[in-house]
Amino acid sequence: MVTDRRFAIIGAGAVGRSLAAALRARGAQVVAVASRTLASARAGAALAGSPLAATDLAVAARLANSVALCVPDDAIAAVCQSLAQAGGFEQGDVAFHVSGALPSQVLAPAQACGANILSFHPAQTFAHADADAFRGAYCVIEGDEAGLAFGRELAALLGAIPVAIGAADKPLYHAALCLACNYLVTLADLGAGLLCAAGLGDHSLPALQPLLRGAVENLARSSPAEALTGPISRGDVATLRSHLRALAGAAPALVPLYRSLGVHTLALAVRRGTLGEERARAVRELLERSDGR
Known part of the structure; x- marks a missing residue:
């Protein structure tokens, strides 16, 4: 033993x-x-x-x-x-x-x-x-x-x-953990930076913390698709368009990241089954369009 x-x-x-x-x-x-x-x-x-x-x-x-x-x-x-x-x-x-x-x-x-x-x-x-x-x-x-x-x-x-x-699967396993855990911290830091630029100053990271805790708690209770919230889950194209325009002005380097994560988020929303085909198509077209309009 x-x-x-x-x-x-x-x-x-x-x-x-x-x-x-x-x-x-x-x-x-x-x-x-x-x-x-x-x-x-x-x-x-x-x-x-x-x-x-x-x-x-x-x-x-x-x-x-x-x-x-x-x-x-x-x-x-x-x-x-x-x-x-x-x-x-x-x-x-x-x-x-x-x-x-x-x-x-x-x-x-x-x-x-x-x-x-x-x-x-x-x-x-x-x-x-x-x-x-x-x-x-x-x-x-x-x-x-x-x-x-x-x-x-x-x-x-x-x-x-x-x-x-298996031994051959360890790098992929570890990459998955880094993507889900380490990069979550990175995304929080990027989000806090944008909040600071939006005028929240020292309140930027504290303002995010309840949202982050809520997201993790939702994941503990349900699947990623069921835990998803936000404009993509609702098919809110107008809000997404305003996001892309704001990012293009304040942090253009983050636009490709926002688009890429948005496409994967859309797949979650579709999997959930609450986003109609027409709205899903409109969201995808916006995220994949180069001009963000």
């Missing part, structure tokens, strides 16, 4: 600290937390109730039989190789990383030492250490057979929902 294993957390950023705290809260043993700085390692070890905080990553790995690499994506392969060369992995160990974009095969040096390998990515944001961050989150797993079995057990322990995908 997962709770019978000895964990080492390599990398004490927000994800590593959250994992350390979550494991401790659920009765798992974290024997070491290692990071580039001793202060960071100590902070992680305190959350984990771990007896060892270290800057020597291999020392931490050798104490464990389940090694979590919570380091930046571009460091995973090199850290794994270094740990393998230093005797950080043995037969029957599990080595896993928490990258959304990379496959488990970047841990091949650990596998060559006899460890099972796994990529274990929580579809969650980690702004700070949070022992409950995994609860209810989807964890996408990919790895060898034993690694996947471990991943399912670990997800269950953390209160997460495991979903297995």
Whole structure:
């Protein structure tokens, strides 16, 4: 069982600290937390109730039989190789990383030492250490057979929902998360900038926040098509035309983005079935027309 294993957390950023705290809260043993700085390692070890905080990553790995690499994506392969060369992995160990974009095969040096390998990515944001961050989150797993079995057990322990995908699908999976989550923040920033230009000043971002919360809450209760609101959902061509003209004057670089997102939004409105064929055609013609009139 997962709770019978000895964990080492390599990398004490927000994800590593959250994992350390979550494991401790659920009765798992974290024997070491290692990071580039001793202060960071100590902070992680305190959350984990771990007896060892270290800057020597291999020392931490050798104490464990389940090694979590919570380091930046571009460091995973090199850290794994270094740990393998230093005797950080043995037969029957599990080595896993928490990258959304990379496959488990970047841990091949650990596998060559006899460890099972796994990529274990929580579809969650980690702004700070949070022992409950995994609860209810989807964890996408990919790895060898034993690694996947471990991943399912670990997800269950953390209160997460495991979903297995193939290694070749990880880049597309991660792109989807970035598009839906990271770019939502970007769109909010662009919207706040336009509100500022419209005269709202310091109220720009606060004015958006209730709308953003409402949209996310609607998505939690219903499908994207059912959650959709706004002028495209109503087929309000006159309002859309005024938007395009205003953007052309205030932020012309955003017009192509507005049009592109509008076309995809129209598809949602059509899917919902409340937008008549004639109105849908008028909206599409406006969004695809170069002059915006």
